[in-house]
Amino acid sequence: MARRDAYHAMGMGEAMIVAGIGSRKGVEAAEVIALIARALAEASLVRSDLTALATVDGKAAEPGLVAAAASLGLELQSLSTAVLQVAEGGQTASSCSARIYGVSSVSEAAALAAAGAGSELILPRIKSAKATCALARSPGGGAP
Secondary structure, eight states: GGGGGSSSSHHHHHHHHEEEEETTTOOHHHHHHHHHHHHHTTTTOOGGEEEEEEGGGGGOOOOOHHHHOOOOOOOEEOOOOOHHHHHHOOOOOOOOHHHSSSSHHHHHHHHHHHHOTEEEEEEEEEEEESSEEEEEOOOOOOOO
C-alpha cells in the first residue's frame, strides 16, 4: 500500500467506507471476517459498501488480517503510529492501544485516517475475542 493512498477517497465525489482493524497476535481470518460482517450489519451497510481495511503498521503483516483482506478482495492499508495519532478522535478507549500505540483505539484511528481528512466515524469500535473493528466514511457523495 502506498501511504499517500490512505489520505484520499477512492473516487471523486464518492464516499469511501473503511473498516479499521485492531487485533491480537494470532487472530484468525474467519474471526476478522465475521467481525467485519457484524460491523457492517450494525451500521446498516452491506459488503459491497466497504472500500478498504486499515490497521497500524505493526499489525499489517498479521496472517489473519492479510488473509481476511484477500478473502474480501480488499486492500489492507498499513498506517504508521504517527498517522493514527493525528487521526485520533474516536469514541472508545483501550488502555492497551493507548499504552502501545498512543491512541485510544487502533481500529477507530485507522478507519478515520484511511478514510481521509474530514471523515466521520459511523460505527465505534466493536470487539470479538482477538480483534476490534470500527467503520468510517470519507466526505463526499453522501451515504453509499
